[in-house]
Amino acid sequence: MSDLKKEAKSMHKAASGMRGVGHHTAKPLQEFRAQSHDLGALGALGSLMSATEEIREGMTTLAKLTRQLDEEWEAEAKLIGEVSDAFDLLDVLIAAAAQAKRG
Incomplete structure (x- = not known):
């Protein structure tokens, strides 16, 4: 596996992880917002x-x-995904060029 292919795979994995962050934070964030409207725990203080x-x-x-x-x-994950795709394409083009030289 070429270095570009390894980098692309690693970047794709990182982008996928970053895209999932919002799914993990949505419920706690919703609960946190709800609690901001109910500050009864502060009591008299x-x-x-x-x-x-x-x-x-x-x-x-x-x-x-x-x-x-x-x-x-999410925006960074999209950019990383695009760079990963570009690396994949570049790897294919380099391999095709090498194959053409060998003839």
């Missing part, structure tokens, strides 16, 4: 400190950042 709204805003910000990170990983 949260009310006394007037921190409830700030905590809610912070949790919303974290959820948005997590979603953006998932989107970024």
Whole structure:
């Protein structure tokens, strides 16, 4: 197996893994968002400190950042997949050129 073929296979595997991240984080992220609307666990302490709204805003910000990170990983996975495909094609072209030289 050529080096390009090995690199392409490795990159394809990495891209597949990155695409799966969103599937693993979707449920915990949904639960986290739901909890930002129910901050009863803070009890009187949260009310006394007037921190409830700030905590809610912070949790919303974290959820948005997590979603953006998932989107970024998806875009990177797509790019890695495209590079992997290019390596596969280049490997085929190099092999064909070598075969043509041998004649």
